[in-house]
Amino acid sequence: MTVDLHHEQHGDPAMPPVLLLGSLGSNLHMWDPQIHALAPHARVIAADLRGHGGSPAPAGPYTMADLSDDVVALLDRLGLHSVHVVGLSLGGAMGQWLAAHHPQRVRTLTLMCTSARFAPAQKWIDRAAAVRANGIASIAESIVGHWFTPELAQRDPDLFARHIEMVCSTPDEGYAACCEALAEWDGRDDLARIVAPTLVIAAEQDTRTPPSVHQVIADGIAGAQFHVLSPGAHLANVEQAGAVTHLIERHLDRHATVPVDAARRAAHDVGMAVRRSVLGDAHVDRTIESTTPFTEPFQDFITRTAWGDIWARDGLDHHTRRLLTLAILTAVGNEHELDLHIRAALRAGVDPQLLVEVFLHAAVYAGVPNSNRAFALGKQALADLADANEGSSRQ
Structure with a gap:
C-alpha cells in the first residue's frame, strides 16, 4: 500500500516538472541549493521519502518497489504523466527503479552519489537493527x-x-x-532496460558510493553521460552545489523538448479513447486494474500502436475494422482475441447476422475448422449476453 508523500512545489506550474528524491536519512531540504536555482526555469517538486521528513513511516521492512510506488502515486495525485527525475543515493536507486519499471513516467534521469547495488546486504541489516535498538541519533x-x-x-x-x-x-x-530496502535491492540487471536520457554524477571523495560504482551504472545505461566532481563526498549536491546544478540544468536543457515523449502521451490518450469505444469501459477497466509493472510496457505499447495509431486512422471506419478484425482472428485461429472481439461487437450492438457472414466468408478462404470454432465462440457469447440481459430484466 502506498503512502502520501510530503512534498513541496516551487516555480511555475506550467514549466517542465523536476522531481527531487533524496538520500537515506535526509529530508527535502537537502535539495535547497537546487530548489532555488531550478525554480525560475522549472516546476520543482521536492519530496520526503517514505519514513523521512514529513512523510508517514509505517512499520517495515520496505522494498524498493514500495518506495517507488509512493512516487508514482504522488505523480498521479499531481496529475503528472512524466517528470524529470533527479535522485541521490537512495533517491537514485528509486530513480533507477522508476526508469526501468515505469519508463513512461521518466522524461530524463539524473543519478547522483548512488549505486545499482548497495552491497554487502548484511551491513544494512545490521544498521537497521542498531537504529531500532539505539535510535538514529546514535549514528547521526x-x-x-x-x-x-x-x-x-x-x-x-x-x-x-x-x-x-x-x-x-x-x-x-x-x-x-x-x-532493509537497500539490503535486498539489486538493480544491475535493470540498467539495460532504462531508456530515459541519463546523467550520472559521482564525487571523488564519496566513500559510500565511489566513482567506480557509478561507472557500472553509466556503462549499463545506453548513452548515459558520466561526470566526476572533486572535492565532494556523499552529499555532492550541497558541497558542489553550483557544479551539480549546472550539470542538471544542462541535462534538462539538452532534453527540454522531448517530442517522442509528447507523441507517446498523445498517442496513448487517443488510443485509450478508441480502445474504450471499441471494447467497452468495463473490459478496459479490468485490464488496467490487473496491469503489473511486468505487463505495463506491453499495455502502453498496444494502447499507443494498435489503438492510437492503426484503429485511429481515417481510412476505415471502426465498424469495418471490427469486421476485418473478426475475419483475421478467425483466419489465424487466435481464439482468445477472437472471443474478446466477438463479445465486444455484440455489446456494441453489431447484428449477429453480420458475424455469421464474416465467419462464412472466412470458412472459404481460411478453412472450415477455424470458422467452426468462431461460430462456437459466437454462439456462447450470444447465450451469455442473453443470460445477462435476462438477469438484468429480473432485477
Whole structure:
C-alpha cells in the first residue's frame, strides 16, 4: 500500500516538472541549493521519502518497489504523466527503479552519489537493527561524516550541525526499514532496460558510493553521460552545489523538448479513447486494474500502436475494422482475441447476422475448422449476453 508523500512545489506550474528524491536519512531540504536555482526555469517538486521528513513511516521492512510506488502515486495525485527525475543515493536507486519499471513516467534521469547495488546486504541489516535498538541519533554524526569532506566539515561546522539535526529528525523505523530496502535491492540487471536520457554524477571523495560504482551504472545505461566532481563526498549536491546544478540544468536543457515523449502521451490518450469505444469501459477497466509493472510496457505499447495509431486512422471506419478484425482472428485461429472481439461487437450492438457472414466468408478462404470454432465462440457469447440481459430484466 502506498503512502502520501510530503512534498513541496516551487516555480511555475506550467514549466517542465523536476522531481527531487533524496538520500537515506535526509529530508527535502537537502535539495535547497537546487530548489532555488531550478525554480525560475522549472516546476520543482521536492519530496520526503517514505519514513523521512514529513512523510508517514509505517512499520517495515520496505522494498524498493514500495518506495517507488509512493512516487508514482504522488505523480498521479499531481496529475503528472512524466517528470524529470533527479535522485541521490537512495533517491537514485528509486530513480533507477522508476526508469526501468515505469519508463513512461521518466522524461530524463539524473543519478547522483548512488549505486545499482548497495552491497554487502548484511551491513544494512545490521544498521537497521542498531537504529531500532539505539535510535538514529546514535549514528547521526557518523552518517554526516560521510556526507561531506573533512575540509568542508571543518570550514563550516554550522552546515555539519544542521545536517546532523536533519538525520536525527528521521523516524527510527523509517530509516531502519529503508536500510532493509537497500539490503535486498539489486538493480544491475535493470540498467539495460532504462531508456530515459541519463546523467550520472559521482564525487571523488564519496566513500559510500565511489566513482567506480557509478561507472557500472553509466556503462549499463545506453548513452548515459558520466561526470566526476572533486572535492565532494556523499552529499555532492550541497558541497558542489553550483557544479551539480549546472550539470542538471544542462541535462534538462539538452532534453527540454522531448517530442517522442509528447507523441507517446498523445498517442496513448487517443488510443485509450478508441480502445474504450471499441471494447467497452468495463473490459478496459479490468485490464488496467490487473496491469503489473511486468505487463505495463506491453499495455502502453498496444494502447499507443494498435489503438492510437492503426484503429485511429481515417481510412476505415471502426465498424469495418471490427469486421476485418473478426475475419483475421478467425483466419489465424487466435481464439482468445477472437472471443474478446466477438463479445465486444455484440455489446456494441453489431447484428449477429453480420458475424455469421464474416465467419462464412472466412470458412472459404481460411478453412472450415477455424470458422467452426468462431461460430462456437459466437454462439456462447450470444447465450451469455442473453443470460445477462435476462438477469438484468429480473432485477
